[in-house]
Amino acid sequence: MSLRHGLLGLLAEGPASGYDLSRRFQEVLGALWPAQHPKIYAELGRMVDGGLIDIDSHGPRGRKAYRITEAGRAEVRRWLTQVDVDHTVRLEALLRSYFFWLMEPDDLARHLAREAEFYTEQAAIYRAYAERKDAGEFGSTPQVQSMRITIEGGVRVYEALAEWARWAATYKLPAAADGGAPEDGTANSDDG
Amino acid sequence: MSLRHGLLGLLAEGPASGYDLSRRFQEVLGALWPAQHPKIYAELGRMVDGGLIDIDSHGPRGRKAYRITEAGRAEVRRWLTQVDVDHTVRLEALLRSYFFWLMEPDDLARHLAREAEFYTEQAAIYRAYAERKDAGEFGSTPQVQSMRITIEGGVRVYEALAEWARWAATYKLPAAADGGAPEDGTANSDDG
DNA sequence: CAAGGACATGTCCCTTAGTACATGACTGGA
DNA sequence: TCCAGTCATGTACTAAGGGACATGTCCTTG
Incomplete structure (x- = not known):
């Protein structure tokens, strides 16, 4: 609510x-x-x-x-x-990362590059906003100061995600996984 | 979906x-x-x-x-x-921060301290998990490697939020705002 | 004066999220 | 043998999210 x-x-x-x-x-x-x-x-x-x-x-x-x-x-x-803060987070990007082993390395590399770019842009948008505030463009009422804190949160979260995506791109995944069950390697799929 | x-x-x-x-x-x-x-x-x-x-x-x-x-x-x-990643983020903590100017400084300080603590704990939980993985406790199948990336994302996001909350606690809000409209300060409320 | 675009409010409907409730099977210990 | 706890699946209901559609006003510009 x-x-x-x-x-x-x-x-x-x-x-x-x-x-x-x-x-x-x-x-x-x-x-x-x-x-x-x-x-x-x-x-x-x-x-x-x-x-x-x-x-x-x-x-x-x-x-x-x-x-x-x-x-x-x-x-x-x-x-x-x-009222207690609702700490629910719902980050589809992190849900997906759980299944990176199902992706081809090339697709994964492209994916992570796009993700890093997106988050970097978002962070830049927020950072630019923060700088305009710090330059006094909007005055310094309590409301503006609060908004500044919100924006700082946006910057930090998006920067964290951008750095995460770049880190993940350098993290070695063992192989282009097939997706078969690891316990009993029965499944075989030769389709793309 | x-x-x-x-x-x-x-x-x-x-x-x-x-x-x-x-x-x-x-x-x-x-x-x-x-x-x-x-x-x-x-x-x-x-x-x-x-x-x-x-x-x-x-x-x-x-x-x-x-x-x-x-x-x-x-x-x-x-x-x-x-399928494009759904980049929707929904962080109640950041929504609330937009309205910090409505809080008493003492309440706000307490709030931010609790927030910082919560995020720090979450980050620690994920970090401990990551360390167990890095120690090889779960093997190094592709699935475990992917999970490791997800966990790293959790660590980074929660650490970012923890640092944000600590930063916000040091950020000076001008005054204990009354909540009256800034244009015409009519409202007066003496309740807690 | 016509037309396009921004302003402005709303309904309808389908999907998704989430809580509460209901039911029953198996397991281990007192 | 009884009881508590965990395993296991589900229904029912309510609230929230979100796209599509509908309607009309005012303003600018050609």
Whole structure:
């Protein structure tokens, strides 16, 4: 249910519409906590019903800006201080690595090169963002300082993954495995 | 749909039951790719229907061991070589950090200390595992080498997060933010 | 004034994730 | 022999994720 608290947290900075919130989620958090607009609009509706937010104003094109209520502020604080962090990680890249022995060495080398490139790029995007912040481009409000910490996390995680992919490329896998069961080598497959 | 391919990958090492697969998913992959047993049993059933696996043997207590078929082997190879990696990351810890400005400095310090401790422990668990492998305790089949790469990924990601949490604890947040909208500081909350 | 693009909100539906519940077989020790 | 613990499989239900589709407004520019 962290989407709810993410939205509340953003609204704690000031009123915003579902459209605004969608964009802000994509901007910085997009690669760390994806959220599609259908979920956001639905959650906003539920939070209005629950009294955590209310409608601040109506704008052009049916725009509705939401404002956090005291109950909403209390709820996001409760989440931050009293709810245990969900430490679930779900990295498909690491799941795949468990099965590298099923890949041809050439395919694996290509795969790892592409992975390293991807993570390096992501890290660079975040690092550039961090540098703009450190240069004072966005001011130094508490909100900006918090965002800076989030960005630093992104940089570090993506750099770790990039280095991992490069390390893995140098790690010698014994052979181009066939995929047969190791205990009783019966299976034989000659297809590609 | 990576659960399917994860199961197929494990079955490529040799026949196993749903129970075995559940445990193996928890063992190494548990912290990197969670999978609950209801999902596993359901997916196994679907894969039997689809001809990707079949029943190898029946054991005591209704145990059913599954065996991968040629179609299954082809499918997991196709996944590894032709399907793009899903780079989605979902780190609640980083989402929360975006809202650190809403926390009292004391709460935040405690939070970051606990986070650092958690990630350090996770990294240590993986590192110990890696060392046992490097000492040759599990042999050096291609499967073990692949697992070694996965474990290295776990070590690096968790170490990165641990270092991030320690870094964040030293990063100066300007003030114990009130949570009022910065544009018009109206809200006042005196509750804890 | 027409057309394209960004703004803006939503529904529908299918898949996936995850918790709780239910059932029963075998095993080892008190 | 009973009981606890582990092995083993599954259903049912709820919540969350995510793509596709639908609708309409406002703004700029040719």
